[in-house]
Amino acid sequence: MDALLRDAIEAARLARGIHLYYLEKGFSQSTKSGPTDLVTQADREAEAAIRRFLMERHPDHVVLGEEEGQQGEGAFRWIVDPLDGTVNFAHGFPFFAVSIALEIDGAIQLGVVLDSTRDELFTAIRGRGAYLNSRPLRVSQTGTLIGSLLATGFPYDVNKDPENLQYFERVLRKGLTVRRPGAAALDLAYVAAGRLEGFWEVKLNPWDVAAGWLLIEEAGGTVTGIHGEPYALGNRYLVASNGRIHQELLDTLHGR
Template sequence: MNTGMALPASGAAGPDPGELCRLAEAAAHEAGELLLRGLVGGALAISTKSSARDLVTDLDRASEALIVRRLLAARPDDGVLAEETGEQPGPSGLRWIVDPLDGTGNYLRGTPMYAVSVAAEWWGEPVLGVVYDPSRRETFTAVRGSGAYLNGTPLSVSRRTALGEALLGTGFSRDPRIRTEQATTLGRLVNLVQDIRHSGSAALDLCWVAAGRLDVYYEADLRQWDRAAGELIAAEAGARVCGPHGGPATDDLVLAGPPALVEDLRAVLAHDETRTAS
């Protein structure tokens, strides 16, 4: 993996991206092994957050604590944005973005579609992403400007250009109102694409776009920790990653895939948005 790129200028020399990636990988792997042990370790303590569908376990919290502890032990001046504990500012200019268990619902049921996601920003610019799938022992990595990799092998997005031939990935909001709108949109899309998949892990969906396992993907109502690492991995594999109006992806909507497919999908979603608004 080429890690010789320079990080964005900030008036000070940036940290070495290779070292950052190795640190993120080590933390993600250790957290992933913790999650695997948790599956055979007995009953989990489960609670809810924003809604009855928004689950959190003691393993989410333990995984996050482990990752943050490892990152800050090596780089104590960094900031952290983590799903369970929120924002922890730091003066270094580098901020880690951590999802300790993306796909909690799958994890609780023993469905092997969950991941640990660790990304880093240097003065607000995304510079690396690591997504570890412990069930498959698959590590997706990207350093900005250096490509995307799966266990060290370069990745490239699908070459399909026709929406009618595309395998589409998506996910669903925990908000009942948004879920209803999403169901309406899916009713239109189901006859415009080859087929649709819902994995339950946005991080893995974005990585699977990078690997060509999904042709194109969209999802609404995500959070930065859900998407930060996966977005960079997809982009470095050649995907266009954007938001509803073609600009940067947002929490409101993320699209990722080959440019032609993303543009066609964005047109369909924009049409549905216009119909809903009227």
């Protein structure tokens, strides 16, 4: 697993180099599902670089990426978001990252989230803890929702997918503090690092959460579905916390 983690870190650093190159030199961009669903040269080239690197090292593995999907099947599957926070990146807002996880026989075994502008490297191997630049991570000790800092995110078109608006309103009406930074992988990493007490979002994809999910669990936190059920990759409803506020957060989201 140590060798696999080194490969994930090297692949993430390749992607970070591409992010920073285009951030300085400029880039072209286009849209996918709608006018605010952006994709840039950096997204595509970062994913291509990650794929090439991982497949050269591990030709019997498969890669699931945000931009190119997945070809084939295998017991070892890399789950890649080459640039999480594309809208932030496109506007020069410095909150975006690369996220890489490795799933083995259906279970996430390692995860890497690399903040491109801060060069903060979040890593985890199942059963061996979570780390930020090699320092051990633990979730926050805050025990009440009122003393917590929370984060969430919204889909590209809330008119088509308005569901999170009701959850957001319920949280705000309780006078709670919420941020909307715009990169789920980093939001999850921040829960693991104790910078946030909780995070929830709907309509997430595997590449958004695979690495961050493991980071939180290895840092002592809790990740579930929206009703408190065990989280499973592919569940598009996710609630994450330090564990201490989890039930209170779930109750608030559901208006209880």
